[in-house]
Amino acid sequence: MSASLNARIEEARAQALAALSSARNPADLEKVRVEYLGRSQGRLRDLLTALKDLPAEDRRAAGAKINALKEDLAGALSGRAEQLGRSGGSSAAGGADLTQPGLARQVGHLHVISQTLEAIKDVFGALGFSPVEGPEVETERHNFDALNIPKDHPARDSFDTFFLSCGLLLRSHTSPAQVRVMESQAPPVRVIVPGRVYRPDAVDATHFYCFHQCEGLMVDEGVSFSDLRAVLTMGMEGLLGAGTKLRFRPSFFPFTEPSAEVDVSCIFCKGAGCKVCKQSGWVELLGAGLVNPAVFEAVGYDTERYTGFAFGIGVERLAMFRYGINDIRLFLENDVRFLEQF
Amino acid sequence: MKLSCEWLREYVKFKLSPQELAERLTAAGLPCEGLEQVGDDWVLSIEVPSNRPDCLGILGLAREVATVCREALVVPEAAPEKGRASAGSMVRVSVEDQELCPRYVARVITGVRVGPSPEWMQRRLAALGVRPINNVVDVTNYVLLETGQPLHAFDYEKVAGHAVTVRRARPKEKIALLGGVAKELDGADLVIADETGPVALAGIMGGERSEVGPGTANVLLESAVFLSTAVRRTCRRLALSTESSYRFERSTDWNGAEYASRRAAALIASLAGGSVASGAVDTGRETPKARQITVRYWRVDNLLGAHMEKHTIRRILLDLGLESVYESGEGVTFLVPSFRPDLSREVDLVEEVARHFGYERLPAATRIPVAIARRSPADEASAAVRRKLAALAFCETVTTSILPREQGLAIRPWRSAREFQLTNPPRAGQDFLRQSLLPSLLEVRRVNQAARVRDVSVFDLGRAYLCRPDGSVDERRLLAALDDHAAAAADGPFGRLRLGLDAVLGAFGAGALLRVEPGDLPYMEPGESARLFLGDEFLGVMGRLSEKLRGLYDLRTRPAMWEINLDMLIARGRPMSGLIPLPKYPAVRRDVALVLDESASWSTVAAAVAAVPCPLRESIEFMSVYRGQPLEAGKKSLAFSVTYRSAERTLTDEEVNALHAELVKALTGKLGATLRA
Structure with missing residues (x-):
C-alpha cells in the first residue's frame, strides 16, 4: 500500500x-x-x-x-x-462552562512537623549547620551527667524523664546529641540536631509527652555570644520573615553559661500585642547560651582554646507560632482533616 | 518566690515603679511572672532559677535590685541582747551524720509570751502567702523569707532531756508532723530526735509533739545546713514539699545559717519578749573555704564578642557581693561569697557581667566564617521518600513511639532480643516502646474513623526500638503505609500501596529486586498477607489487618498496609542514574486480557512474559482485573498492556502484530489461559 x-x-x-x-x-x-x-x-x-x-x-x-x-x-x-x-x-x-469546578482528586501532604523541620534544615543549612541525628534511647551520662546536670539536683526537675526498665531512658532533650557529636569529632563543629524528645508532662493544649526539638551547636576558636545573637537572628528571620526581632533574657541551663531564653517578636501583631503572644508582643521560642566549659571537659575539648554556643528550638512551638495552631495535641493525633491543611 | 516592694525597700531604696522593677529583674535573669497589688503594696512573682538559692530570700533579691539600680544594700542588724544563761548550758546537740547535716546552730530564748505577731509582720507574711500563726512561728517564717534560710522553733520544754540528736531514722520509725500527718521513715531520712524519738523531719517539717503553742515559754531555735540531695530524696519519697525543703533542696548558705539564727533570736526577743541565752550551740566544724575566681578581661571580651570596660566588670561583681582580692592589668581575682554556690568558674562571672550589663546591649556579630552544610544520605533519602509518597497522594503522619502494651505486642514484624518498657508511663498500660509503625498507623486510622473520615491513605517514616542479640539498641528507621478506602479500586485493596512501595524502591534503584512471598503473618488476614524481600534479604511485610485484631485497634474496617526497613534501603544507597536518552521512535502498545485461574498471580504472568525473549518489547503494565459474569467461578480476567519500541526505527503494525501474537500464544500455552473475547 x-x-x-x-x-x-x-x-x-x-x-x-x-x-x-x-x-x-x-x-x-x-x-x-x-x-x-x-x-x-x-x-x-x-x-x-x-x-x-x-x-x-x-x-x-x-x-x-x-x-x-x-x-x-x-x-x-x-x-x-x-x-x-x-x-x-x-x-x-456555545462555549465551555468555565465556572464548573473539577472533580476532587486525592492529594498527599507532608506533615507540618516534617515541613517545619525541613524549613529549619534549609535555613540553618544556609548558615552552614549540617543536620545530624542522635539516639532517642539514651544513657543517663549523655542526657544528664555530661551536660552538667548533677544527680539529685533540682536542675533535673525541668528535665523530667521517662525511664526504661533496662536502665536507659528516653532523651528529654536533643542536647545529648551535642555530647555525642563532640565525642566523635574535633572542632570546628557546626551542626543542628532535629529530633524527637520525651517528657512525662501532663497532656494539655501546650504539653504532650512526645514532641520535637532542634538543637544547634557551633564550636570553634573565638565563637562568642555575639555570634550566637547573629546566627539566631538570621535563623529566625529565615523562618519567620524579615524584620523578626529577638529578645535575649538571661536564664539558667546547666549546660550553657551564660544562658539565655530567647523571645521572638510576634509575627501576627508585629509586637503590638495579640492573642497569640498573650498581649506581650513576644513569644518564647528558644533556649540558648555559650557551651559550659564543664561540657567541654566531659567530652575532652580544650576549654581554653575553644568556645561555642548551643541553642534549642521547640519545633511544635515554632510550628504553632508559624501557622497559628492552638493545640499541640493536633500534631500527633493525625486527623487527616488537619494533615490536609499543610 | 514572691517579692513585696514595701518589704524590699527595707534593704534597698530603689526608685523604680513596680512595673519597671519587674522589667529590670526580668532583663537581669529573674523573670517576673506576675505583678499584683496587695493593699498599698505591690507583690512580684519571681521565677528564681534553680541555681540561685540566694534569691529565695528577699535579701538576695535586694542585692540584685541594688546592683540593677546601683543603690546601697542595707543588711539588717542581727545582734540579740545576751541573756545571763548560755545556750551551751541549756541544750545539747549531737550530730551523728556530719555529711547530711554539716552545721546545726541552736539558740535558746527563755520567757517568751506567745501571742499574735505585730500587724506589720502579719501583713508582710500575708502578702507573700504565709498564714500568720503566732509571734514565734511567724518570726521563723519571716526570717526564712527574708534570708532564704529555713528555721524551726521547738518548744524547749517538750524536747525531752533538752537534747537533740541529728540522726538517720530507724527503719519503720514513725513521725507525726505538724498538721497531724503521720509518716513512716527509713534509714535514708534524716530526723531531729530527742530521747523519745523524732521531733522533726530534718529540713522539711517539724513534729507535732514539740510544736510551739500558746503555752510555750522557752524556745529552742534551730538553724541548720542539711545536705540538699538527702532532703530531696526524702521529699520525693514521702511526696512532701515545704518552703523549707524547697530551699534546702537548692542548697542553703553556710554562713547564712548562723546569721539567720541571730536575726531570728533577736526578733523573737523583741516581739515576744524573753531573753536570748548567750551564744549558740554550733556543730559546724570548718567553715568551707571561700572560692577564688580570676576573671581575665580579654576572656570576657572573647566570650561575649564585645568589649567590656574594666570598671564595668569590677563594678558589677563588687555590687553582687564578690570581694576583690587581687587585681592586675590582666584581670581581677575575686572571693566568692558563700551565698553564691552557682559561681564556680570564670565563665560564671562572665555571665554575671553580661546579665547586669544587659544581654540586649550586646551586639550581634557581623562576620561569621562560611561553611558548607551537608545532609547525610539517610536524611536526604528520607526526604526523597517522603516527597515520593506525598506525590502519590499519601498523607504523612507523625506518631508517638509509646504504645499501649497490648497493641504494641500484637504486631511485631522485626526480630528483637527484648522489649523496652517504660517504668513511668504516660498512662497506665501505655508503657511499650514500639517495634513497628503499623500499630501507630492503625491508631491514626482509628482517630480518623472516629472523625468520620472515610478514606485514608497515610504513611509514617519513624523509628522502631529493637534490641540486638548483644543487648544494644537498634533504633531502626522504618517506613510504613496504610490504605483504607470505602470504594473498591480497580487495582484492588493493595494497588495504591504497591504504587507507593514501587516508587520508594525505585528511588533506591531496587524496584526490580522486590520479591513478594505470600505467607501467613499472625496479624494479617490469612490469604492477604505476604513477606517482602529484596533479593534474599527480608525487607518487610504487607497485608490486610486480620479480622482477629480488628477489635484490638477498635476498627470497623481492615486496612491494607506495608512496612519496610528503610535503613536497609538507605544502606544500599541511591544510585545516581544518568539520563536515559529520550526515545526517538514511537512506541506501539497492545492490550491483552487473559482469562486465568484465580491462583495465577501477577508475578507468574510477568515471569511468563519475561520468559519470551523479545528485544523490541519495552515494558508491560497492569491495567485491570475482572471477576464475575460471564467468567466461570474461580477464574479472573487479567488485562495488561505491552509496549514495543525500537531504538532504530518506527515499528510497523505488521511486525508488532507478529511479535504480539507470538507472545500471546506463548502465554496462553504456558499459563493455560484463554484470550478474553
Missing part, C-alpha cells in the same frame, strides 16, 4: 475525531460531516478518488481502510450528536 495514502487516511481520521470532539452544537457537527463525508467534496471522497492512482494490488486494502474510516466517522458523528443532545442548553449556547 502506498505509504502516503495510508498516512493521508490516518491524518484524516485524527483530524476528523479532533473536530468532532471540539464540536459544540449541531451546526458544528454538520460542518464536520460535510467536510469529511460530503458526497461531492468530502475528503473521504477525495481519498477514494486517489485509489485509482495506486497499483492494482494495493487498491483493495486501501479501499477497505477508507471504508472502515467512513464507518467509524459516521458512528462517531452520531455518538457526538447524542452527547451534545444530552448535555442540553448551555452547550447549545
Whole structure:
C-alpha cells in the first residue's frame, strides 16, 4: 500500500475525531460531516478518488481502510450528536462552562512537623549547620551527667524523664546529641540536631509527652555570644520573615553559661500585642547560651582554646507560632482533616 | 518566690515603679511572672532559677535590685541582747551524720509570751502567702523569707532531756508532723530526735509533739545546713514539699545559717519578749573555704564578642557581693561569697557581667566564617521518600513511639532480643516502646474513623526500638503505609500501596529486586498477607489487618498496609542514574486480557512474559482485573498492556502484530489461559 495514502487516511481520521470532539452544537457537527463525508467534496471522497492512482494490488486494502474510516466517522458523528443532545442548553449556547469546578482528586501532604523541620534544615543549612541525628534511647551520662546536670539536683526537675526498665531512658532533650557529636569529632563543629524528645508532662493544649526539638551547636576558636545573637537572628528571620526581632533574657541551663531564653517578636501583631503572644508582643521560642566549659571537659575539648554556643528550638512551638495552631495535641493525633491543611 | 516592694525597700531604696522593677529583674535573669497589688503594696512573682538559692530570700533579691539600680544594700542588724544563761548550758546537740547535716546552730530564748505577731509582720507574711500563726512561728517564717534560710522553733520544754540528736531514722520509725500527718521513715531520712524519738523531719517539717503553742515559754531555735540531695530524696519519697525543703533542696548558705539564727533570736526577743541565752550551740566544724575566681578581661571580651570596660566588670561583681582580692592589668581575682554556690568558674562571672550589663546591649556579630552544610544520605533519602509518597497522594503522619502494651505486642514484624518498657508511663498500660509503625498507623486510622473520615491513605517514616542479640539498641528507621478506602479500586485493596512501595524502591534503584512471598503473618488476614524481600534479604511485610485484631485497634474496617526497613534501603544507597536518552521512535502498545485461574498471580504472568525473549518489547503494565459474569467461578480476567519500541526505527503494525501474537500464544500455552473475547 502506498505509504502516503495510508498516512493521508490516518491524518484524516485524527483530524476528523479532533473536530468532532471540539464540536459544540449541531451546526458544528454538520460542518464536520460535510467536510469529511460530503458526497461531492468530502475528503473521504477525495481519498477514494486517489485509489485509482495506486497499483492494482494495493487498491483493495486501501479501499477497505477508507471504508472502515467512513464507518467509524459516521458512528462517531452520531455518538457526538447524542452527547451534545444530552448535555442540553448551555452547550447549545456555545462555549465551555468555565465556572464548573473539577472533580476532587486525592492529594498527599507532608506533615507540618516534617515541613517545619525541613524549613529549619534549609535555613540553618544556609548558615552552614549540617543536620545530624542522635539516639532517642539514651544513657543517663549523655542526657544528664555530661551536660552538667548533677544527680539529685533540682536542675533535673525541668528535665523530667521517662525511664526504661533496662536502665536507659528516653532523651528529654536533643542536647545529648551535642555530647555525642563532640565525642566523635574535633572542632570546628557546626551542626543542628532535629529530633524527637520525651517528657512525662501532663497532656494539655501546650504539653504532650512526645514532641520535637532542634538543637544547634557551633564550636570553634573565638565563637562568642555575639555570634550566637547573629546566627539566631538570621535563623529566625529565615523562618519567620524579615524584620523578626529577638529578645535575649538571661536564664539558667546547666549546660550553657551564660544562658539565655530567647523571645521572638510576634509575627501576627508585629509586637503590638495579640492573642497569640498573650498581649506581650513576644513569644518564647528558644533556649540558648555559650557551651559550659564543664561540657567541654566531659567530652575532652580544650576549654581554653575553644568556645561555642548551643541553642534549642521547640519545633511544635515554632510550628504553632508559624501557622497559628492552638493545640499541640493536633500534631500527633493525625486527623487527616488537619494533615490536609499543610 | 514572691517579692513585696514595701518589704524590699527595707534593704534597698530603689526608685523604680513596680512595673519597671519587674522589667529590670526580668532583663537581669529573674523573670517576673506576675505583678499584683496587695493593699498599698505591690507583690512580684519571681521565677528564681534553680541555681540561685540566694534569691529565695528577699535579701538576695535586694542585692540584685541594688546592683540593677546601683543603690546601697542595707543588711539588717542581727545582734540579740545576751541573756545571763548560755545556750551551751541549756541544750545539747549531737550530730551523728556530719555529711547530711554539716552545721546545726541552736539558740535558746527563755520567757517568751506567745501571742499574735505585730500587724506589720502579719501583713508582710500575708502578702507573700504565709498564714500568720503566732509571734514565734511567724518570726521563723519571716526570717526564712527574708534570708532564704529555713528555721524551726521547738518548744524547749517538750524536747525531752533538752537534747537533740541529728540522726538517720530507724527503719519503720514513725513521725507525726505538724498538721497531724503521720509518716513512716527509713534509714535514708534524716530526723531531729530527742530521747523519745523524732521531733522533726530534718529540713522539711517539724513534729507535732514539740510544736510551739500558746503555752510555750522557752524556745529552742534551730538553724541548720542539711545536705540538699538527702532532703530531696526524702521529699520525693514521702511526696512532701515545704518552703523549707524547697530551699534546702537548692542548697542553703553556710554562713547564712548562723546569721539567720541571730536575726531570728533577736526578733523573737523583741516581739515576744524573753531573753536570748548567750551564744549558740554550733556543730559546724570548718567553715568551707571561700572560692577564688580570676576573671581575665580579654576572656570576657572573647566570650561575649564585645568589649567590656574594666570598671564595668569590677563594678558589677563588687555590687553582687564578690570581694576583690587581687587585681592586675590582666584581670581581677575575686572571693566568692558563700551565698553564691552557682559561681564556680570564670565563665560564671562572665555571665554575671553580661546579665547586669544587659544581654540586649550586646551586639550581634557581623562576620561569621562560611561553611558548607551537608545532609547525610539517610536524611536526604528520607526526604526523597517522603516527597515520593506525598506525590502519590499519601498523607504523612507523625506518631508517638509509646504504645499501649497490648497493641504494641500484637504486631511485631522485626526480630528483637527484648522489649523496652517504660517504668513511668504516660498512662497506665501505655508503657511499650514500639517495634513497628503499623500499630501507630492503625491508631491514626482509628482517630480518623472516629472523625468520620472515610478514606485514608497515610504513611509514617519513624523509628522502631529493637534490641540486638548483644543487648544494644537498634533504633531502626522504618517506613510504613496504610490504605483504607470505602470504594473498591480497580487495582484492588493493595494497588495504591504497591504504587507507593514501587516508587520508594525505585528511588533506591531496587524496584526490580522486590520479591513478594505470600505467607501467613499472625496479624494479617490469612490469604492477604505476604513477606517482602529484596533479593534474599527480608525487607518487610504487607497485608490486610486480620479480622482477629480488628477489635484490638477498635476498627470497623481492615486496612491494607506495608512496612519496610528503610535503613536497609538507605544502606544500599541511591544510585545516581544518568539520563536515559529520550526515545526517538514511537512506541506501539497492545492490550491483552487473559482469562486465568484465580491462583495465577501477577508475578507468574510477568515471569511468563519475561520468559519470551523479545528485544523490541519495552515494558508491560497492569491495567485491570475482572471477576464475575460471564467468567466461570474461580477464574479472573487479567488485562495488561505491552509496549514495543525500537531504538532504530518506527515499528510497523505488521511486525508488532507478529511479535504480539507470538507472545500471546506463548502465554496462553504456558499459563493455560484463554484470550478474553
